Amino acid sequence: MNKREFKDRVYERVALVGKALASPKRVELIELLAQTERTVEWLALATGMSLANTSQHLQVLRGAQLVESRKEGLYVHYRLASPAVGALHAAVRDVAAERDAEIDRLVRSYFGDRSGLDAVDMSELVERAERGEVVVIDVRPPEEFAAAHVVGARSVPLSILDEVVATLPRDRTVVAYCRGPFCVLADEAVKRLREAGLRAVRLHGGLPEWRAAGLPVASDAA
Amino acid sequence: MNKREFKDRVYERVALVGKALASPKRVELIELLAQTERTVEWLALATGMSLANTSQHLQVLRGAQLVESRKEGLYVHYRLASPAVGALHAAVRDVAAERDAEIDRLVRSYFGDRSGLDAVDMSELVERAERGEVVVIDVRPPEEFAAAHVVGARSVPLSILDEVVATLPRDRTVVAYCRGPFCVLADEAVKRLREAGLRAVRLHGGLPEWRAAGLPVASDAA
DNA sequence: CCACCATTCAATCGAGTTCTTGATTACTCG
DNA sequence: CGAGTAATCAAGAACTCGATTGAATGGTGG
Numbered sequence: 001m002n003k004r005e006f007k008d009r010v011y012e013r014v015a016l017v018g019k020a021l022a023s024p025k026r027v028e029l030i031e032l033l034a035q036t037e038r039t040v041e042w043l044a045l046a047t048g049m050s051l052a053n054t055s056q057h058l059q060v061l062r063g064a065q066l067v068e069s070r071k072e073g074l075y076v077h078y079r080l081a082s083p084a085v086g087a088l089h090a091a092v093r094d095v096a097a098e099r100d101a102e103i104d105r106l107v108r109s110y111f112g113d114r115s116g117l118d119a120v121d122m123s124e125l126v127e128r129a130e131r132g133e134v135v136v137i138d139v140r141p142p143e144e145f146a147a148a149h150v151v152g153a154r155s156v157p158l159s160i161l162d163e164v165v166a167t168l169p170r171d172r173t174v175v176a177y178c179r180g181p182f183c184v185l186a187d188e189a190v191k192r193l194r195e196a197g198l199r200a201v202r203l204h205g206g207l208p209e210w211r212a213a214g215l216p217v218a219s220d221a222a
Numbered sequence: 223m224n225k226r227e228f229k230d231r232v233y234e235r236v237a238l239v240g241k242a243l244a245s246p247k248r249v250e251l252i253e254l255l256a257q258t259e260r261t262v263e264w265l266a267l268a269t270g271m272s273l274a275n276t277s278q279h280l281q282v283l284r285g286a287q288l289v290e291s292r293k294e295g296l297y298v299h300y301r302l303a304s305p306a307v308g309a310l311h312a313a314v315r316d317v318a319a320e321r322d323a324e325i326d327r328l329v330r331s332y333f334g335d336r337s338g339l340d341a342v343d344m345s346e347l348v349e350r351a352e353r354g355e356v357v358v359i360d361v362r363p364p365e366e367f368a369a370a371h372v373v374g375a376r377s378v379p380l381s382i383l384d385e386v387v388a389t390l391p392r393d394r395t396v397v398a399y400c401r402g403p404f405c406v407l408a409d410e411a412v413k414r415l416r417e418a419g420l421r422a423v424r425l426h427g428g429l430p431e432w433r434a435a436g437l438p439v440a441s442d443a444a
Numbered sequence: 445c446c447a448c449c450a451t452t453c454a455a456t457c458g459a460g461t462t463c464t465t466g467a468t469t470a471c472t473c474g
Numbered sequence: 475c476g477a478g479t480a481a482t483c484a485a486g487a488a489c490t491c492g493a494t495t496g497a498a499t500g501g502t503g504g
Contacts, residue, residue: 001331001332003406004270006328006332007250007404008246009328010325010328010329010404011246011247011249011250011253012246013318013322013324013325013328014246014249014314014315014318014319014325015243015244015245015246015248015249016318016322017243017314017317017318017321018240018241018242018243018244018245018248018249018314019240019244020240021237021239021240021243021244022237022240022241022243022244023237023240024230024233024234024236024237025233026237026240027233027236027237027240028229028233048226064321065321065322066317066321081321082317082320082321084316084317084320085317087313088313088314088317091309091310091313092236092239092240092310092314093236094306095239095288095304095306095307095310096235096236096238096239097236098304098306099239099286099287099288099303099304100235100238100287102235103232103235103236106228106231106232106235107232109223110223110228182229182232184225
């Protein structure tokens with residue numbers, strides 16, 4: 001095998017990973033799976049695709065070795081093949097967000113001006129948590145919290161936020177996090193907490209970013 | 223704009239980056255540009271593509287904001303749009319290498335069994351360099367060395383290696399590095415140095431990985 | 445200002461992708 | 475065993491992508 005042939009074959013394989021990330025729907029599937037494993041049906045519902053189409057995309061991802069599946073009774077559960085895949089997805093998304101002005105424009109027009117709710121970054125949160133200055137809440141759905149969450153965080157899904165507000169401290173800052181930078185849950189939580197008179201900020205990034213940064217994650221026993 | 227529409231549009235833009243990485247030839251172009259900027263003609267020659275085809279791929283990359291170009295006289299020079307792009311490429315390549323057994327097979331069959339030449343990783347090199355135990359040589363072509371190299375490394379292109387062997391210390395280990403994990407230059411250098419009776423190992427990864435790790439890089443003034 | 449050269453553009457063809465629809469498989473539960 | 479359900483498979487229509495060819499552009503140097 002000569003050099004040219006070797007390179008062609010290796011780059012061909014590397015490009016398979018790129019191909020897997022080349023479809024918007026597959027990117028979305030990976031982002032969802034970065035939270036926790038899911039069934040095909042759930043993913044189809046969440047992405048608005050037909051079942052068959054969802055299944056097809058998942059098989060492309062499996063072909064690229066980015067996801068794995070496990071059958072349990074009637075349901076097939078898909079999950080990321082390794083945490084490195086989540087980190088890769090975040091890297092692609094971050095490069096896109098950094099370089100592509102159109103994404104910036106879209107985020108602004110959808111989230112409104114986010115500048116009011118200043119976000120805290122992960123290293124800052126770690127420091128302030130050590131000093132006991134903050135309370136961390138996870139506003140994702142309970143099953144995502146159960147699969148993995150920031151150590152010390154309390155599960156407060158948006159649906160029960162209003163009932164829980166009274167139990168949150170008014171003398172400390174509440175830091176809310178959710179799925180990632182394009183997830184609105186934390187913004188919504190911060191907005192509501194502020195309306196209730198608490199000090200609240202969102203965390204830059206969500207659970208996948210936290211995990212990718214190598215910071216400690218806990219999960220509930222099944 | 224509703225949530226579904228927002229997601230579709232954002233993922234669409236993110237997938238553009240994936241698309242850019244979805245062709246073997248474009249992956250190769252990015253890897254080459256991770257070393258230093260190049261003209262279209264040089265890239266066409268290096269990849270074995272026609273000029274028009276090379277130009278077309280470069281424009282796809284520019285469309286995804288991964289590369290930039292600059293015209294100087296007759297020649298157009300392309301370069302990565304940001305170091306983050308090099309890091310992204312490395313991340314994609316590493317995930318591919320980790321998950322895809324076929325790549326492992328290809329590397330083995332092309333490099334032969336590499337296990338004889340134990341490689342040193344970057345943090346280990348930094349330690350041993352501080353203790354003065356090693357000499358670092360850069361075996362890439364001189365223009366790539368000029369564009370960026372490991373601080374303290376000496377430029378020893380393979381073409382002049384044999385003449386330079388006599389000037390390398392026999393009481394310290396020589397660490398050779400080149401373009402990256404799929405580059406054969408460092409292996410070849412290590413092999414020849416060992417035949418000459420020196421202690422030699424290669425560095426895990428090449429210059430782009432070194433830079434991506436945030437380790438110090440120097441460049442010659444133009 | 446003309447000949448030349450690096451690069452890009454435009455048009456084309458074959459190959460590959462995406463999504464849909466309807467059939468099929470594999471498993472569970474009554 | 476047989477009805478019901480989650481998921482996959484198979485095949486086709488519309489679309490996109492990749493490489494080639496030949497022409498066009500824009501800058502250089504005689």
